Amino acid sequence: MNLSNINYIFFDVDGLLINSEMLSWFSFKQACALYNLSIDKDVYLNTIGTSWESTFETLIKVYGTKYPYDLIYRDYQIIYQNREREITTADFLKEGVIDILNYCQESNITAVAVSSTGRILLNQRLERFGLAPYFSAIISCDSVTSPKPAPDVYLYTLNIVGCTQEECIVIEDSNHGVDAALSANIPVIQVPDIVAPLEHFKYNTLYHKLTSLNEVMIELKSAKDTDEVETGTSTHVLKQNTRPI
Template sequence: MDFKAIIFDMDGLVLDSETGYFAAWQQAASQMGFSLNDQFCDSLSGAPGTLIRQRLIAHFGVDFDIRRFYALSNQAWQQQVQQYGIPVKTGFFLLMQRICDLKLPFCLATNSRRQDVEQCLNYAGLTGVFSCIITRDDVETPKPAPDVFLKAADELGFASKDCLVLEDSPVGVAAAVAANCPCIFVPSCLPADEHAARQANRVLVNLIQVADFISVEFEHSL
């Protein structure tokens, strides 16, 4: 697998943030007299905000008070991250060390809004780690459209085919394929989505494996 730069997804790949989002959604739903199971939450992994909103309304019904739901879930999430922060995924710091040792350019490309990205990175202690960040605010269409990855490749100064995407969700893998980027799928929800696994160039368990893979592949390409 040939590549000259790395593009990271954020939620579920760099940050173990989706667990917190899902817990906040479930708490908000419970406060409103509803319930959300883990399977439904997992199905929204990597989805853009507009799709999440549509799916929630379809799930609960057209009379569901989505504004109250978001207010309650945001309150629950803020309380959670202010107390505990946001965990960084296992192997991230090792992977970053390998990438820096190899002098590979890298970028963060996410469906989240820039304000939310900056807040999450701050709660995770990663402010300043990514000098190149592409968000939902920077493109016309979110993942699974290829826009964020094409924009990231352009910012990095490489063709998309030379940018290795690291993704944890089927939505993100589909976007990488649409952008003609090679992709490693590190599923955050198990069992791994079979279609995404077939689409990706490689499926790995965690970022430790990604670090080892990148070291070997990059050195072989020299």
């Protein structure tokens, strides 16, 4: 994966920039319990990275139609937001978030937030934790018909920001997000959160796995530094070759 020519980074949000996934799981489990639905954790984990509409489709397939999923979702939001208010920004942000976003600004890399969360909640969350000013665009699942793992949201983002697949990378934590990026033919770095990466990803040349955003920043810096050295060497040789004899 060549990172030296990257001008745009598409960041997922939940589970990548903020520590929301375990909080979301506990909140959803509690909401389900209010309606006597004992949800299996593996079933829930398989929905991470996609929209709530897709989550409900999965729940209906597994548990049938006898549960009021719309009420579960309503109560989940109340429980989640109440718990979120109790968490400080420092605890909620993932390690290295501010550093990599500052690096993007310093390096003239355009940062874009691309999430499966709805627009209103996504904007509120990014504003509350001080992340919104770092992004030139904020793209939610509301912008497309088919959510991750379909490629639609990333193809839409390419069109909105006006770049090609060769100029950008996606950074994701979830497998659904990785699938969406790969289906859009965009290089993707996965920083796993609470779901283990799928085994077959490692055979795709557009895929790379790292353990933290700090590691991603180190890779980006290394690629840029290497490119500058090589460019500098090339320029120096050109000057030598054009000197008068």
